[in-house]
Amino acid sequence: MDAKISFKLNGKNVSITTDPLRRLLDILRDDFKLTGVKEGCSEGECGACSVLLNGKIVTSCIIPIGAVDGQEVMTIEGVSATEGGKIIVEAFADGGAVQCGFCIPGMVIAAYYLLSNNPNPTDDEIRLGISGNICRCTGYDLIVESIKLAAERGEKIWKK
Amino acid sequence: MADNLIIAKNVEEAVALKDGSSLFLAGGTEVNRLDSPCCASTLISLGRMGLDGLSVCEETVDCCKGPKKGRFLKLGAMCTFQELIDCEDVPQFLKEACRFMSSRTKRNMATIGGNIGAARDDSYLIPTLIAASCAVELNCKGKKHVYGIGRYLKEKKDYPDSLIEAVLIPLNGAEVLSKRYANTAASHAAVTVSVSLLDGKVRVGAAVKNAGVRRLVEFEELINAGKGTEEELIKAAYGLDMPISDDMFGSEKYKRYILGVTVSDLVKKAQGGKK
Numbered sequence: 095m096d097a098k099i100s101f102k103l104n105g106k107n108v109s110i111t112t113d114p115l116r117r118l119l120d121i122l123r124d125d126f127k128l129t130g131v132k133e134g135c136s137e138g139e140c141g142a143c144s145v146l147l148n149g150k151i152v153t154s155c156i157i158p159i160g161a162v163d164g165q166e167v168m169t170i171e172g173v174s175a176t177e178g179g180k181i182i183v184e185a186f187a188d189g190g191a192v193q194c195g196f197c198i199p200g201m202v203i204a205a206y207y208l209l210s211n212n213p214n215p216t217d218d219e220i221r222l223g224i225s226g227n228i229c230r231c232t233g234y235d236l237i238v239e240s241i242k243l244a245a246e247r248g249e250k251i252w253k254k
Numbered sequence: 255m256a257d258n259l260i261i262a263k264n265v266e267e268a269v270a271l272k273d274g275s276s277l278f279l280a281g282g283t284e285v286n287r288l289d290s291p292c293c294a295s296t297l298i299s300l301g302r303m304g305l306d307g308l309s310v311c312e313e314t315v316d317c318c319k320g321p322k323k324g325r326f327l328k329l330g331a332m333c334t335f336q337e338l339i340d341c342e343d344v345p346q347f348l349k350e351a352c353r354f355m356s357s358r359t360k361r362n363m364a365t366i367g368g369n370i371g372a373a374r375d376d377s378y379l380i381p382t383l384i385a386a387s388c389a390v391e392l393n394c395k396g397k398k399h400v401y402g403i404g405r406y407l408k409e410k411k412d413y414p415d416s417l418i419e420a421v422l423i424p425l426n427g428a429e430v431l432s433k434r435y436a437n438t439a440a441s442h443a444a445v446t447v448s449v450s451l452l453d454g455k456v457r458v459g460a461a462v463k464n465a466g467v468r469r470l471v472e473f474e475e476l477i478n479a480g481k482g483t484e485e486e487l488i489k490a491a492y493g494l495d496m497p498i499s500d501d502m503f504g505s506e507k508y509k510r511y512i513l514g515v516t517v518s519d520l521v522k523k524a525q526g527g528k529k
């Protein structure tokens with residue numbers, strides 16, 4: 095049975111009447127046309143569908159939209175419009191972190207979540223920070239380097 | 255695939271709604287994952303009931319061998335793995351077991367109650383909780399029970415609609431050591447073993463893929479009787495009454511051997527640490 099679900103999406107209040115068991119991932123992509131969020135494994139393992147739910151990184155492929163009622167969601171579109179998000183995106187481009195790009199929205203979300211909580215992470219902490227995100231192309235090293243670059247470039251923002 | 259989602263307002267509502275056709279929904283990382291064995295027409299979300307607190311309590315636990323009183327750290331069933339890692343009051347051994355779930359993202363979602371509810375044969379936490387003599391606070395249709403985790407697992411099918419409200423970790427200073435064998439950090443474990451040492455007595459919990467998760471009293475009796483050499487434990491593992499078989503995670507022989515050797519190693523390590 096359809097239900098009206100209201101939540102905050104990238105800072106704006108939104109509502110949708112739908113089956114509360116539909117996946118947050120599908121709602122974002124199909125109903126709100128936020129296609130930055132990707133579908134990889136569909137089972138919570140690869141992190142391609144990562145979003146921030148109430149400020150915490152989660153995988154949108156295993157969250158029913160009904161559980162999001164009254165909550166706050168931020169997607170890559172929202173994150174990359176923030177000051178910190180812009181710095182991460184630029185650092186990923188400058189640092190050569192991107193090959194096919196499929197994992198990158200999830201990686202940027204993970205980097206944003208990490209740097210927001212730990213402005214000056216070590217290499218190990220960065221690797222733990224992206225432990226929920228799988229990249230089949232890069233071998234991770236340039237992603238780690240790019241997150242370090244984003245930490246340096248955004249020092250003042252992350253430490254706020 | 256379910257066709258109804260109910261967000262329970264409180265414990266009473268969640269428990270009243272639960273029947274054979276419904277399932278509780280905690281972090282959803284087991285219920286909602288692709289190819290999940292969880293099957294129900296209604297999901298009852300536990301996300302808005304505030305079951306994520308942490309406190310210290312005195313409690314009497316109904317164990318297999320009768321009631322036992324003690325002091326416990328009480329963890330709400332909805333505490334996520336990451337919250338447990340981030341909380342300084344949580345014992346180190348439980349944090350280590352939480353880290354067996356290698357994805358930080360998944361750790362933000364998966365709950366301790368959900369891990370016990372799922373009771374998988376590659377469970378991240380249950381071997382550790384068994385070795386640490388933990389208990390669960392259950393709400394069975396409005397009636398409260400506090401059961402040792404071993405008893406809960408044994409009798410789980412008798413309480414299919416019970417809600418785990420909290421997990422109780424004994425504040426008894428026991429040391430717990432755990433080891434998990436998997437091909438990669440993200441793979442399913444072939445074998446997970448936990449051993450605790452308290453007042454010279456050893457307690458063992460293990461999960462073996464496709465064979466189950468339980469307390470290994472057979473090993474405890476041997477070790478506590480002074481017969482726990484590595485050779486004796488490997489022999490005991492080969493004779494263990496558990497339906498261990500060859501599968502893609504390893505041969506039966508491998509899993510039994512690893513079980514015996516690991517119990518032996520962890521006991522030695524725990525005993526060494528105590529000297």
Ligand SMILES: Cc1cc2nc3c(=O)[nH]c(=O)nc-3n(C[C@H](O)[C@H](O)[C@H](O)COP(=O)(O)OP(=O)(O)OC[C@H]3O[C@@H](n4cnc5c(N)ncnc54)[C@H](O)[C@@H]3O)c2cc1C
Pocket residue numbers: 137138139277278279280281282283284285286287292300331332360363364365366367368369370371372374376377378379416417418419441442443
């Ligand atoms: C890719 C992937 C790999 C995984 N690998 C493993 C693994 O190796 N080992 C492992 O143990 N798990 C694994 N899981 C499953 C899962 O992540 C964990 O078991 C997790 O701890 C489940 O917690 P949850 O809160 O998400 O539970 P949910 O999925 O919400 O629920 C799991 C079960 O417990 C019941 N339940 C939930 N809360 C309660 C409660 N308070 N009282 C009573 N019953 C309750 C539910 O009805 C359901 O039957 C994996 C999941 C994924 C997606």
Ligand code: FES
Pocket residue numbers: 132133134135136137138139140141142143144153154155156
């Ligand atoms: S698509 Fe969601 S984690 Fe892979």
Ligand code: FES
Pocket residue numbers: 191192193194195196197198228229230231232
């Ligand atoms: S760049 Fe291709 S998956 Fe990461």
